[in-house]
Amino acid sequence: MNKNIVIKSMAALAILTSVTGINAAVVDETQQIANAEKNVTQVKDTNVFPxxxxxxxxxxxxxxxxxxxxxxxxxxxxxxxxxxxxxxxxxxxxxxxxxxxxxxxxxxxxxxxxxxxxxxxxxxxxxxxxxxxxxxVQAFKFAKDAKVNDKIKVIGYPLPAQNTFKQFESTGTVKSIKDNNLNFDAYIEPGNSGSPVLNSNNEVVGVVYGGIGKIGSEYNGAVYFTPQIKEFIQKHIEQ
Structure with missing residues (x-):
């Protein structure tokens, strides 16, 4: 066997072994960097509002x-x-x-x-x-309305099994509103369905229903809370 191939193979094995030896620390750090690029942070204390x-x-x-x-x-x-x-x-x-x-x-x-x-x-x-x-728990209040370019956040449980039910928060802006649909660019993944879309006052403007899991996507969607939808919700809140 070519000596160079043996050396390169051993080097590759050494790199692979060292990554495994570093355990979850490197993987966790890599994930944190990736999340930072997406404006996603892991919530540290879920016992406080919001x-x-x-x-x-x-x-x-x-x-x-x-x-x-x-x-x-x-x-x-x-x-x-x-x-x-x-x-x-x-x-x-x-x-x-x-x-x-x-x-x-x-x-x-x-x-x-x-x-x-x-x-x-x-x-x-x-x-x-x-x-x-x-x-x-602490209940959210309805926002009066929302406008294009408003800053928003999404809080939820993306990939809940994979992330062992850790809570995450992502931030972005409202990109468009039409009728009962609100589009935003905060990063979301499977598991974020049902997450609240909150304004800068932590008031809810809508509920996430889907997205494409792509950084900067303007096609992530939420049901926008119009007066008609708010009325339906109010009727079903327990008194």
Missing amino acids: YNGVVSFKDATGFVIGKNTIITNKHVSKDYKVGDRITAHPNGDKGNGGIYKIKNISDYPGNEDISVMNVEENAVERGANGYNFNEN
Whole structure:
């Protein structure tokens, strides 16, 4: 065998072994750099607002909009039934706000991809602040409106299984608004469906329904909260 080939092969093996030996540190650092380029940050403490207003499904996101009430997408809720469970603002192995059973599901009657769920007030598994749902979360308020070029953020659970249900926040701007549709350029991935789109005051302007997972994409979409949609949601908030 050619001596140069042997040397190069051994060098390649050494590099591969050293990467493995560095363990998760290098991989984690690489991921952090990649996330920084996308304006994505991992949330450190999900027990404070606005992060404690976000909930997790097994493969998607939702958020709290009132007493025992959360919002997500129809394409998320179709895979759930009364008695299934959601988790309030988990963050990997750092605890969460409790696990709660779904008691009602109300899909928006139009074409818009939005669904309202009501959950049992008492937890199946307690959160940091006890068994009461409303003591473990903080509900978002509606924004009056949104405009093109407004700064926004998206909070949710991208690739939840892969990321071990860690919560992430991405930032961007509103690119267009037409009727009940809002397009934005904050980076999102599978699992962000149902995430809140928040303005600079942490008021909710819409709910994420899909995107193309590309940096700088202007085609990430959310259901924009028009007066008609807000009225539907208000009717389904538990009193």
